[in-house]
Amino acid sequence: MAYSEKVLEHYENPRNVGTMDKDDNHVGTGMVGAPACGDVMKLQIKVNDDGVIEDAKFKTYGCGSAIASSSLLTEWVKGKTLEEAGQIKNTEIAEELALPPVKIHCSVLAEDAIKAAIDDYQTKKK
Amino acid sequence: MKLPIYLDYSATTPIDPRVAEKMIQCMTPDGNFGNPASRSHAFGWHAEEAVEEARKNVAALVNCDPREIVWTSGATESDNLAIKGAAQFYQKKGKHIITCKTEHKAVLDTCRQLERDGFEVTYLAPETNGLIDLKKLEAAIRDDTILISIMHVNNEIGVIQDIEAIGEMTRPRKIIFHVDAAQSAGKVAIDLQKAKVDLMSFSAHKIYGPKGMGALFVRRKPRIRLEAQMHGGGHERGMRSGTLATHQIVGMGEAFRIAKEEMATENERFRALRDRLLNGFKDMEEVYINGDMEHRITGNLNISFNYVEGESLLMALKDLAISSGSACTSASLEPSYVLRALGRDDELAHSSLRFTIGRFTTEEEIDYTIEQVRKNVDKLRELSPLWDMYKDGIDLKSIQWAAH
Numbered sequence: 001m002a003y004s005e006k007v008l009e010h011y012e013n014p015r016n017v018g019t020m021d022k023d024d025n026h027v028g029t030g031m032v033g034a035p036a037c038g039d040v041m042k043l044q045i046k047v048n049d050d051g052v053i054e055d056a057k058f059k060t061y062g063c064g065s066a067i068a069s070s071s072l073l074t075e076w077v078k079g080k081t082l083e084e085a086g087q088i089k090n091t092e093i094a095e096e097l098a099l100p101p102v103k104i105h106c107s108v109l110a111e112d113a114i115k116a117a118i119d120d121y122q123t124k125k126k
Numbered sequence: 127m128k129l130p131i132y133l134d135y136s137a138t139t140p141i142d143p144r145v146a147e148k149m150i151q152c153m154t155p156d157g158n159f160g161n162p163a164s165r166s167h168a169f170g171w172h173a174e175e176a177v178e179e180a181r182k183n184v185a186a187l188v189n190c191d192p193r194e195i196v197w198t199s200g201a202t203e204s205d206n207l208a209i210k211g212a213a214q215f216y217q218k219k220g221k222h223i224i225t226c227k228t229e230h231k232a233v234l235d236t237c238r239q240l241e242r243d244g245f246e247v248t249y250l251a252p253e254t255n256g257l258i259d260l261k262k263l264e265a266a267i268r269d270d271t272i273l274i275s276i277m278h279v280n281n282e283i284g285v286i287q288d289i290e291a292i293g294e295m296t297r298p299r300k301i302i303f304h305v306d307a308a309q310s311a312g313k314v315a316i317d318l319q320k321a322k323v324d325l326m327s328f329s330a331h332k333i334y335g336p337k338g339m340g341a342l343f344v345r346r347k348p349r350i351r352l353e354a355q356m357h358g359g360g361h362e363r364g365m366r367s368g369t370l371a372t373h374q375i376v377g378m379g380e381a382f383r384i385a386k387e388e389m390a391t392e393n394e395r396f397r398a399l400r401d402r403l404l405n406g407f408k409d410m411e412e413v414y415i416n417g418d419m420e421h422r423i424t425g426n427l428n429i430s431f432n433y434v435e436g437e438s439l440l441m442a443l444k445d446l447a448i449s450s451g452s453a454c455t456s457a458s459l460e461p462s463y464v465l466r467a468l469g470r471d472d473e474l475a476h477s478s479l480r481f482t483i484g485r486f487t488t489e490e491e492i493d494y495t496i497e498q499v500r501k502n503v504d505k506l507r508e509l510s511p512l513w514d515m516y517k518d519g520i521d522l523k524s525i526q527w528a529a530h
């Protein structure tokens with residue numbers, strides 16, 4: 001399969017790879033997907049007291065498109081409020097990376113990951 | 127060393143230059159271009175001679191009578207002709223067929239079609255090493271079983287089934303035994319005087335012959351009958367009509383002749399290269415070999431690097447032409463059905479790579495391959511949340527994953 005240049009670029013130079021302390025109250029963690037399906041995304045966000053995402057990190061097990069989708073997502077959410085980040089749509093990710101139809105599920109997973117991370121953060125705050 | 131490195135010899139092989147040379151002699155106006163069926167002139171006679179010479183060479187590799195070889199367009203057609211042809215001809219005796227879950231699609235999909243036509247098919251599950259338990263095969267046989275189709279060597283994991291033992295089971299019961307030998311001819315010794323196989327499929331392009339060329343062995347004693355699938359001029363004793371493709375046939379014949387001569391020395395060389403490759407991964411953590419290592423062709427290594435997804439690894443290994451059992455390489459989301467049939471966890475199936483070594487593989491290429499694989503598996507594990515969890519001692523099975 002031929003990959004788009006943007007997918008290749010993110011795959012070769014993934015942004016914001018890493019792990020944050022999941023027990024930190026400012027950190028929200030989302031882990032979505034399943035090993036049996038061939039992709040698992042872990043996305044972590046660090047949120048300041050104004051509700052703005054200061055930092056984001058990811059680790060992904062999956063194909064190149066899944067890695068690229070999560071890498072792109074970490075770039076996009078940084079500096080956004082939780083509300084703004086929660087509105088990111090998978091179609092925007094798919095469009096930006098020029099994902100072919102068989103890879104759309106990678107962008108869906110990325111959208112699920114940010115939603116899960118926001119949920120985790122908000123549950124902790126309560 | 128030329129990049130990319132080709133390590134996908136089970137998918138196909140290049141034509142051996144000696145074979146290409148022979149093929150070219152059968153095409154142009156001053157070559158041997160005649161129709162082998164033309165009886166009225168020398169062009170036809172010469173073409174027929176070349177075809178019969180090739181038939182002898184194919185027969186010689188597997189020790190059968192040349193009159194038992196029927197030319198086809200490849201192993202796919204041979205499998206179709208054998209299975210549909212025998213099922214249709216013998217259906218008055220019964221309508222039950224036995225095959226295995228790890229067969230090539232050319233066998234599985236043909237059986238599916240026969241199911242739609244009212245036949246009943248048992249798909250045996252192999253053991254975890256990919257081999258069939260003969261007792262389970264025997265237990266699956268019924269009074270109305272007319273055909274058993276079991277491949278000799280598996281295309282993904284390279285394991286070799288005991289076709290001689292199966293033949294001892296089928297012959298006294300008068301069950302027809304078909305073997306797909308696309309991946310074994312020229313790699314494993316085949317003796318059709320000994321093995322009680324009734325039908326055997328061959329392909330030319332897996333052993334340095336041309337694509338679009340194959341053959342079916344149809345036993346004469348005891349005589350096996352087939353319903354033709356291709357009707358027309360009555361070529362190949364009515365079993366497969368169509369003008370014989372002299373250059374293709376000559377190519378297959380030459381490829382089989384060379385295979386007979388060089389198989390033993392090649393196998394030793396492949397084994398050394400394969401063991402070198404395997405040794406290069408020996409000290410890595412969480413590496414699993416798929417399929418039995420003992421009953422296996424020398425040129426195949428199918429291996430899973432746990433916690434790394436196969437397609438992303440292939441993407442990193444862009445200087446290597448290899449294949450993966452991961453779903454992502456195909457349009458479906460299911461990983462390799464062969465690895466799943468072995469009972470491998472889906473994640474291990476997703477993490478598998480198949481290396482197949484062949485005639486033009488060098489030691490230098492193997493060393494480069496080892497270096498590239500190690501480097502990139504390490505890199506992708508650094509990126510893998512599953513690897514972190516494994517390192518933290520978390521059992522992945524204890525987690526509730528949301529399947530998607």
Ligand SMILES: Cc1ncc(COP(=O)(O)O)c(C=O)c1O
Pocket residue numbers: 137199200201202203230232277279280281306308309328329330331338339340
């Ligand atoms: C085991 C097996 N059977 C059948 C085939 C099909 O052969 P062909 O490409 O000659 O139709 C292949 C090759 O893909 C194979 O590996």
